[in-house]
Amino acid sequence: MSVTAPQGFRAAGVAAGIKSGGARDLAIVINDGPSCAAAGVFTRNRVKAAPVLWSAQVLSGGRVRAVVLNSGGANACTGPLGFQDTHATAEKTAEVLGGSAPGIGAAEIAVCSTGLIGERLPMDALLAGVDMAAAQLSRDGGLAAADAIRTTDTVSKISFRRGDGGYMVGGMAKGAGMLAPALATMLCVITTDADVSAEDLDVVLRDATAVTFDRLDTDGCMSTNDTVLLLASGASGVRPDLAELGKVVTAVCADLARQLLVDAEGATKAIAIEVVGAASEHDAVTVGRAVARSNLLKCAIHGEDPNWGRVVSAVGTTDAAFEPERLNVAINGIWICRGGAAGDDRSKADLRPRDVTITVDLSAGSHSATVHTTDLTAAYVHENSAYSS
Amino acid sequence: MSVTAPQGFRAAGVAAGIKSGGARDLAIVINDGPSCAAAGVFTRNRVKAAPVLWSAQVLSGGRVRAVVLNSGGANACTGPLGFQDTHATAEKTAEVLGGSAPGIGAAEIAVCSTGLIGERLPMDALLAGVDMAAAQLSRDGGLAAADAIRTTDTVSKISFRRGDGGYMVGGMAKGAGMLAPALATMLCVITTDADVSAEDLDVVLRDATAVTFDRLDTDGCMSTNDTVLLLASGASGVRPDLAELGKVVTAVCADLARQLLVDAEGATKAIAIEVVGAASEHDAVTVGRAVARSNLLKCAIHGEDPNWGRVVSAVGTTDAAFEPERLNVAINGIWICRGGAAGDDRSKADLRPRDVTITVDLSAGSHSATVHTTDLTAAYVHENSAYSS
Incomplete structure (x- = not known):
């Protein structure tokens, strides 16, 4: 379920060899439309990882066709070469998704990374992983995607809710340490098959995160990579009341935030x-x-x-x-x-x-x-x- | 040595039974003059312990004849009755010191407390301890006084320096946890036999603490009880250059701050x-x-x-x-x-x-x-x- 609970989304999570140990470490979520409206909120840390700088640019257009996410490395504090790595990841993803998503361009692909700060990503492994993940994209891939973005998370975090009129909202998140004000080292992708404009998604997402993820503070440490994305496919054909959509998205965010809290590093309370x-x-x-x-x-x-x-x-x-x-x-x-x-x-x-x-x-x-x-x-x-x- | 390194000061530290376990827990430092100029800086926490509220009033007059300090209880968040306890402590100290310090009044006696927040002090034990300590005041009492103000401190913290022209500056401090910006759960009494006005002492003390204790932050937690006092007896007859006095007082503060840092709770670095x-x-x-x-x-x-x-x-x-x-x-x-x-x-x-x-x-x-x-x-x-x- 997770991000594939709503119609119009496929996902996959694979082991690309970015992490040592053979665990899943790369995920793709694709929005098959018909809409590709999207909104995002990002860390307020002034030291922003390359994928945050990239994705903020992508989101400024209000359109996201796909998200590619990796664990095993934050790609933060990696300089211009790190930014090139993120760019190359988006280009590669656009290229391999082109078959099933005609006309897709790198500028419509958000990139998220999580892991250690200050080291370059192993790009050969990562780009090969994009091929692998693209080949496995499916309507059942939400769980594998949620698994692939874990770092020290002991469990995958997923959530979904049905809205009035039958549209769905689904989500996945990761984050176990560095959970702090402006969102923590957390990555979160929320999807919906409701038909909503990018502008409206932006309002809904900002309101929802302000009272959920923004009020989670496990260790006071703000990450360089925090990203929360909200993607709408419009595939249900439902145009929800915005206040009602806000409640549903907030409920999904609150559920995911609760899961992050319970799984926070070392916590017993x-x-x-x-x-x-x-x-x-x-x-x-x-x-x-x-x-x-x-x-x-x-x-x-x-x-x-x-x-x-x-x-x-x-x-x-x-x-x-x-x-x-x-x-x-x-x-x-x-x-x-x-x-x-x-x-x-x-x-x-x-x-x-x-x-x-x-x-x-x-x-x-x-x-x-x-x-x-x-x-x-x-x-x-x-x-x-x-x-x- | 400690606070009794400079001429004109006597001190004592006794076991009054405020702490369980029989360790020393009450200290008095008396300034025998001829001057009794003094300055103080206090916690910036808006929740201030009763002794902080009391001592800030005392210091506003620029005169301190004696300081009475206890460990085993912070007397913070104890309401009007807690403030009465501090007042009673100063009154009692004035009364028993009256023999050797004619004319001494409660309004010239600073009070410092450290320990658990939110509980009343055992006043019977504390007031009996004042009698005991007053009887033991001596030129050798600096070490016992430094010992009596410890809480989780594993060692006493003392320091002294000689200034140009032969005047002395001495000090004692306690504090091991809750060390944070505005001074930490720390109590510190610095003495000098230089002859300096209260106004000048205030400038010297604020400058010295700003670059020493104020830059110690072991756990980000600011205490309700932080107090740093600087008392001058004038007994050496030396009127120091203020910049030079500032250097000596800063050196004593830096030395004590370093001792606090090294003894911080659980620290290995x-x-x-x-x-x-x-x-x-x-x-x-x-x-x-x-x-x-x-x-x-x-x-x-x-x-x-x-x-x-x-x-x-x-x-x-x-x-x-x-x-x-x-x-x-x-x-x-x-x-x-x-x-x-x-x-x-x-x-x-x-x-x-x-x-x-x-x-x-x-x-x-x-x-x-x-x-x-x-x-x-x-x-x-x-x-x-x-x-x-």
Whole structure:
């Protein structure tokens, strides 16, 4: 299912030999139309990988006929030669897809890469993989494609939803570390067979990512390669109400974001920082992110220690509107901090479940937002001490 | 030596029973004059502990006769009753010191606390400890005082330097976790027997902390209790050149900051992020801090992996002036990233020594700054998973 749940899409995932070990590492998703409207959002990191620079140009035209994605190398910080590699990947993909997709050009092909920063991709293997993947494109290829984009992800992440009138939205994503504000080291392709213009897709995608992937912050580290694409084939013939489409796309993004969170490197807890009583949504997100980034708090939750002092001290580092003596904090529903001081018995806060909700009431207004993070564990340290070597 | 290296100061450190386990947990430092000029800098966290609120008021008068410090409890997020506890501590200290320091008042007594946030201090034990410490004040008490302010610090941190003309500067500090921008969970008392006005001390102290403690960022977490005090007795009779005094005080702060860094919780590496070629000093500090806060980089250095991609991606999250294709990064002197791409052979970067220098050349100007951090280790996670429980 995944990206091939909607009509009009084929996909494939193959082992091209980019990764050592023989796992799948190259995927193609093709939009057979009739429409090829598309939108994309990209990392806000100022150091952008070659495929991000390339794909942002492609998306500026609002048309994407195919996406080629690889794991095993980010193609970031690889200079002009790295950009040429991305260009060559798109040219090659256009060439081999030309048979089944007449008139397809490299400028309609988005490229995504993920893996280690700073090394050139093994282009011989990659280009041969494009041939292989193109030959295997099928309506059943969504799962193999989702598998091929994994790096340290332990499982594939896929999702799909049916919209009013019968159109479908499907998606796949990868990302396990470097999950941070502007989208994390995550790649995500969402497809729909609804008939929607590129302009409308852009609005829908920006709104959806703003409240899902943008509120996932597992380790505060923003990647060079984050890319979320939304492709519409129009094959269902349904022209959805945009608000309704927005809800469905947001649900798919939220589902994928949740899967990323649960599979985050080394995590044993999924922590929701729910900020309420904020003077603005911006304040709520700012506070949520500050708490989500506190290593000390993340360690405490790992140790199942309801150390609310670490929540309050993180709140205090922000410029959000609040008065220290009106702060309330609940952990899993127990208001252990009231009025900026100790509240209910902290021993009542049960931190044994995997899901932990930390509620911060700023007592400064009526806005709210939730930011998601994970605990900080020795396993995270271990995994990230050994990643590139 | 420590705070009693300069003439005119006595100190003591005793076990008052605030901490469980019988270790020293209460210290007093008294300035016997003739001057009692003083300056202080405090945490920029908006959630300030009661002793910070109290001491900031005391310091606004530019006079400090004594400082009473406790470990075993931060007295932060303890509401109006916590503030009353701090007030009572100052009153009690004034009362018992009145014999040897005629006319001393609570409003001339700074209070510092460190330990767990959100719990009231055991005031019976603390006030009895003030009696005990007052009885033990001596010219040899600097080491015991430095010992009494430790929390998870494995060693006491002390320093002293002689200035031109024979005056002395001495200091003690504590702080092992929550070391971050505006000063960290650190308490520091610096003394001098130079004769300097409160206004001049303020300038000297702000300049010194800005380039020392303020550039220490071990875990990005800013404390509610940070306090750095500078007290002058004038007992040497020397009126130093202010620039020269500034150098000596900065040297003492730098020495103490280095000791904090080396003793940071769980750390196995002392990492200097040296940013050069910046358009402004502010840009250099911003970039240094962003790199110092990258959990992924800190894990990589722990694993002795010269993963410069994590440096560059952290630089990319800032708004400093730079062009990605002109970034250069050296690790321990090997320029493994040149022009934003792979440079010299990364295997030449030897990360086995405890001291690691990461040089980031922004190629955007002539300003520079160095921010100090540590690696992120399983031991840090372990220590901070179990701190309050």
